[in-house]
Amino acid sequence: MKKPQVPLARGILYGLYQRRLRRGLTRDNVPRHVAMIIDGNRRWARQLGLDSVSHGHRAGAAKMREFLEWCDDLGISTVTLYLLSADNLTNRASEELSDLFEIIAELAEDLSHYRDWRVQQVGAKACLPDPLVASLEAAEARTSAQRGLHVNLAVGYGGRTEITDAMRSIVAMHLHDGGTLEDLAATLTPELIGQHLYTTGQPDPDLVIRTSGEQRLSDFMLWQSAHSEFYFVEALGPDLRQVDFLRALRDFAKRQRRYGG
Template sequence: MSARPNQGQGPLYRLYIGRLRRQISPTAVPGHVAMMIDGNRRWARQAGYATPADGHRAGAAKMREFLEWCDRVGVRVVSLYLLSLDNLRKRPQQELSDLIEIIAELADTLSHTRDWQVQHVGRLEGLPPELARVLADVQERTKDNTGLHVNLAVGYGGRGEIVDAVRSIIAQHDERGGTLEELAASLTPEQIGEHLYTGGQPDPDLVIRTSGEQRLSDFLLWQSAHSEFYFVEALGPDLREVDFLRAIRDYADRDRRFGG
């Protein structure tokens, strides 16, 4: 098995990190960052591991670091894309079992980290009962925390989320005894947004994806309508703090038009 180099440990690297931090104004930091960690399986294969599980474990450890970086610069909300509905349907059973165990361990660890509030976003149905229990317990345990808000997108699909939001609106309207005509006349984008898994939260200002891939993969489709995107060539486990800070600096230099 080949060893991966321990990146970003030298004095020059640390000096550069300090310089980047000083270049970022607290007022220019995105309030909500969404992360699509990609390339874990490729990382494991290139490093000579026998199974993707080692890549997923390394990716989970990197997400823990990533949250620390976000907290350090003043990001208030972070959404992590950990397991999609497509993953549940298409990944090999052994890989899926390993990934579910890794996600459960990560969620539990985060619930004991600082004053972070951890929320599950996605569908519980279709998840293994043990993972569903862990996610529910973690959310309950941290619901009153006031620190970094961490969304764990597990069993998540953007199209499915929109469908669930519309179903919720219809059910609520039906309980009030309203007609279909009244529902159609009253439906607004703001109303749909309130019924999303992330209802009440700000939309992501910045969406980051690793491994050089440049696609959304059914992640926060509604919420990212006006988000800025930043793509990193590094595979997920190889992501460095310098990559993250460059993304924040790049975001701060952009002229956001919000669809204009």
């Protein structure tokens, strides 16, 4: 008779613990911009013995909607979700990619109708299929005037490619205006490069989180994360709990951020 009470008791304890963690967070000590590397979806599906890793990707997408709610409720203003890297486009099976394209398109559509969030794709569109590009652009257009949580969907994204694209944009604009290479060398600054990144006008991420226990950036926001804090969660993407996220924020709030030291 007591066995059914164990999960209930555990749930009550987690609820109390979550409230305790939340009480220690204020708008002054939470990050403005959180970047999330959602990892472990495929391992999650395989561990459960599911017939396709797409089940893991769908579970991961559902978790990201939940994760965005947590961020919004805490007053975080910008979140970047790393959903599909440029490398994934060449190292994943075509069937898995087709499923991912559909899942990401559905997520973008869903988020564009939720709360007052603004949805933006960051990444290169050239290698993405037309239906996915159309879905991402529709979500952007639908939410462009909204002033709630700014949600960046990093799709077809690569940090090195972003920096390369920024430099090409700067050179092209400079030559169009009649400038010389000598002039360009004199005016090239980190601030100028930042103005030509996919995330121009946005704050750099204060906190980068990665699930699944992996501790690497995987070509994600290489420029923007120069001074970011990092936090690695053991849980696979779909298993991420709010208490895991709150622990990350508690850890962030305790850190003494240093720039260059």
